[in-house]
Amino acid sequence: MATVQVERRELTLAEKLYIPEVVRGLVVTTRQMLKNAFGKKDVATIQYPEVKKVYPDRFRGRHRLTTREDGTVRCVACMLCSTACPAKCIHIVAGDRGGADVEKYPISFEIDLLVCVYCGFCEEACPCDAIRMDSGRHPLPSFSRDKQRIHKVQLLEDGVRSIARQGGEGT
Ligand code: SF4
Numbered sequence: 001m002a003t004v005q006v007e008r009r010e011l012t013l014a015e016k017l018y019i020p021e022v023v024r025g026l027v028v029t030t031r032q033m034l035k036n037a038f039g040k041k042d043v044a045t046i047q048y049p050e051v052k053k054v055y056p057d058r059f060r061g062r063h064r065l066t067t068r069e070d071g072t073v074r075c076v077a078c079m080l081c082s083t084a085c086p087a088k089c090i091h092i093v094a095g096d097r098g099g100a101d102v103e104k105y106p107i108s109f110e111i112d113l114l115v116c117v118y119c120g121f122c123e124e125a126c127p128c129d130a131i132r133m134d135s136g137r138h139p140l141p142s143f144s145r146d147k148q149r150i151h152k153v154q155l156l157e158d159g160v161r162s163i164a165r166q167g168g169e170g171t
């Protein structure tokens, strides 16, 4: 097979100094800065926190746990969410609920948000509509990793009542 030798072109002095490219970059930056300052129509930046972005309905935000009509947590500690979780960031300790209908409940329910990849597999896997990611909220920033591990109390703070029937049917 024939090979083709390609001669490498020598760079000019201006190219070696990168001056035209630096000037071109400055022109682009200045043009965008002036556009942002005076022609605000196409500015993509949102003036947070005064202005908040409206997320689409399917946005997967911070997790929350739902409750039954009597206010108890819907989760039955079946571990399906933690089994489906690819990041292994859900940790549940199950307890005996002592009732005939529902055997178990989560004594503790922890999600490490720094490990979570927001895939939504946990809510897909849940047969009880007990965990949702429709809070519309971002995880908040923090100065320590511990603060990013959210527990049952925090998960229930955002919680809503669900009247879905056990097994995923209903509304
Ligand atoms: S969103 Fe995905 S990674 Fe995060 S807790 Fe749920 S299953 Fe795990």
Ligand code: SF4
Binding pocket: 074, 075, 076, 077, 078, 079, 080, 081, 082, 092, 125, 126, 127, 128, 129, 130, 131
């Ligand atoms: S899958 Fe649903 S019911 Fe089962 S442990 Fe997870 S949140 Fe609870």
